[in-house]
Amino acid sequence: MVSCVIKGELLTTKEAQRRHQYYDELALQGRFSSALLVVREHLPSGKACLRLNIDATRIGNIARFVNHSCDGGNLSTKLVRSSGALFPRLCFFASKDIPVDEELTFSYGEIRKRSKGLPCFCNSPSCVGTLPSEDT
Numbered sequence: 001m002v003s004c005v006i007k008g009e010l011l012t013t014k015e016a017q018r019r020h021q022y023y024d025e026l027a028l029q030g031r032f033s034s035a036l037l038v039v040r041e042h043l044p045s046g047k048a049c050l051r052l053n054i055d056a057t058r059i060g061n062i063a064r065f066v067n068h069s070c071d072g073g074n075l076s077t078k079l080v081r082s083s084g085a086l087f088p089r090l091c092f093f094a095s096k097d098i099p100v101d102e103e104l105t106f107s108y109g110e111i112r113k114r115s116k117g118l119p120c121f122c123n124s125p126s127c128v129g130t131l132p133s134e135d136t
């Protein structure tokens with residue numbers, strides 16, 4: 001079973017929005033790969049109750065290299081709480097048996113609000129052509 005904590009800078013939402021815009025501009029110019037993740041936790045009612053903005057673009061760990069796959073990939077994410085910790089940690093777990101040498105991937109999310117999103121190259125049969133993104 002793969003398990004790995006996603007590490008990065010914890011940002012305010014305002015700073016995450018600023019960086020999102022900046023990273024998108026750089027990405028559209030080509031050859032820039034950001035790793036800014038917005039994690040939302042929802043109540044059973046569907047209402048969002050927690051938002052974490054984790055930016056592993058400049059400071060992070062190996063988890064920042066996991067790419068997106070439109071078919072959901074072979075990893076799932078879970079928020080893990082430890083006693084005494086202020087925030088939960090986002091962890092990867094294997095969602096199936098993963099053969100040696102298979103790329104590790106997960107779904108960055110379902111939201112595709114921008115008409116001109118970045119192109120997706122996941123090559124899965126269910127690929128929709130653009131990476132998940134949103135105006136956060």
Ligand SMILES: C[S@@+](CC[C@H](N)C(=O)[O-])C[C@H]1O[C@@H](n2cnc3c(N)ncnc32)[C@H](O)[C@@H]1O
Nearest residue numbers: 032033034035064065066067068119120121122
């Ligand atoms: C968390 S990083 C993943 C690691 C990144 N590929 C790298 O080499 O640094 C996220 C960035 O990788 C790229 N990326 C991830 N999955 C992709 C996909 N399926 N198609 C195209 N680009 C992808 C995008 O630039 C995205 O902003």
